[in-house]
Amino acid sequence: MTVLEVVFVERSPSKLLDITTLRYKSFGRLWSTSGAQMSAEMPGNLAELLRTTSGVVLDIGPGSGELLYMFDSAKITAMYGAEPAVDLHVGLARRARESGFGDKYHALVCGGEPESLIPALHRSGILKTDGGKSRVIGDEGVFDEIVCARVLCGVPHPKETIRGLFALLKPGGRMVICEHVANPWRTEGRFAARIMQVVYTAAGWPFFMGGCELQRHTLEFLKEAGEWERFELKYVGAQDTIPFIVGELVKKS
Ligand SMILES: C[S@@+](CC[C@H](N)C(=O)[O-])C[C@H]1O[C@@H](n2cnc3c(N)ncnc32)[C@H](O)[C@@H]1O
Numbered sequence: 001m002t003v004l005e006v007v008f009v010e011r012s013p014s015k016l017l018d019i020t021t022l023r024y025k026s027f028g029r030l031w032s033t034s035g036a037q038m039s040a041e042m043p044g045n046l047a048e049l050l051r052t053t054s055g056v057v058l059d060i061g062p063g064s065g066e067l068l069y070m071f072d073s074a075k076i077t078a079m080y081g082a083e084p085a086v087d088l089h090v091g092l093a094r095r096a097r098e099s100g101f102g103d104k105y106h107a108l109v110c111g112g113e114p115e116s117l118i119p120a121l122h123r124s125g126i127l128k129t130d131g132g133k134s135r136v137i138g139d140e141g142v143f144d145e146i147v148c149a150r151v152l153c154g155v156p157h158p159k160e161t162i163r164g165l166f167a168l169l170k171p172g173g174r175m176v177i178c179e180h181v182a183n184p185w186r187t188e189g190r191f192a193a194r195i196m197q198v199v200y201t202a203a204g205w206p207f208f209m210g211g212c213e214l215q216r217h218t219l220e221f222l223k224e225a226g227e228w229e230r231f232e233l234k235y236v237g238a239q240d241t242i243p244f245i246v247g248e249l250v251k252k253s
Contacts, residue, residue: 020084027210028087031063039066043236044246046070046149046178053176055144056126058082058168060112061151064091065099073100080126080143084111112148112155114164121168141170141251149178152218154211159221166225172253177222177233180242182215188238196241219245227252 047070054075062068062081071079079101083092089107096105110120121127126142146165155161169175185194197214206213219233233247 023210024085025087028085030210031085031088032091035063035066042067042070042149043178043244044234046176046246049176049246049248050147053145053147053174056080056142057145057147058143058165059147059149060165061149061154062092062107064088065093065095067149068095068099068101071099073102073104076101076104077144078104078106078126080106080108080121080124082108082110082112082117082120084109084116112151112165113157113161117164117168141168141173143168143173144170145174145176147176149176150180152177152179152221153181153213153216158216158218159224162218162221162225166251169251171251172229173251175222175249175251176247177218177249178244178246179216179218180214180244181218183241183243184235184238188235189243190239193239193241193243200241214242222249229253 050067050070051072052075053071054077056077057071057079059079059081062083063085065081079096081092081096083089086109089109092107093105096107106124108117108120108124110116118127121142146169148165152158152162165175183189183194183197185191201214222233223231228249229252230248230250232249233245236244236246
C-alpha cells in the first residue's frame, strides 16, 4: 500500500522573523500535548484559592484552560483570560464552556505586559475610555481578582508587568499567585538547587521552554509592586530546583 503524505508549507518569511510569534507557536504546541498532564497536581493550596475567586477576574496566561475546572464559575461575574498563544484558544474556549462559564468568559489574544494587555482590555470594553484613549488607571483598578499561575516566569520585563497588574487591581482586590522562582538558598532553600538553576539556564532552559526563566525574583517584584494589605506567599518545595511561591496578596483599600 502506498501512503501519500502531504505537507503544507506556509511561505511567509516575515513570520519567521517574528520571534515572539514563533515562541508562542512552539510553546503552544508543547502545552497542547503536555499541559493537562502538567496540571494534574498543582502546588500548595492553589486549588483552594482558585475555588474562592469571585467577581470580575483577570487570568494571565490561562493556556488552554487546564485550571478552569478549579474555579467556581457561579462566583465569577466575568473572567478575562489574557493568552498570547493563539493556538491555545480553541482548547481555552472549550474548557471555559465545560467549566460553566458560558458567555462570562472573555479570551483575549494578548500578553500580561501593559503594552499588550491595556489595549486588549480597552478593546474588550472593560477599561473605560477617556477622550478616546484607555484611561490611565491610577490606583482605582477594574478587577476584583487577578490570577497568575505559572506565567510570570515568562512575561517580558516582569517588574513593570507586575506593577501594571497591581494598578489594574481594585483597592481591596486580591492577586492569586502560583509561580516558580529563584531558589531561596539564603533562607529556606538550598545552594545546590540554586546552582542547578544556573546550570539549566546555561543549558538553554529558557530557549526550549518558550522563554520561561528559572531564576526570577518574583516574590520581591510582587512585594515592591505597591502597597499590600495582606501579603501571604509560601514556598512550596523550597529545596527543589523548581521551587514555587503560592498564596494570595490583597491590595490596600
Ligand atoms: C506554563 S503555561 C501555564 C498555563 C496556566 N496558567 C496554568 O497554570 O495551567 C504558561 C502560559 O503563559 C502564556 N504566556 C506566555 N507569555 C505570556 C505573556 N507575556 N503574557 C501572558 N501569558 C503568557 C503561555 O502561552 C502559556 O499559555
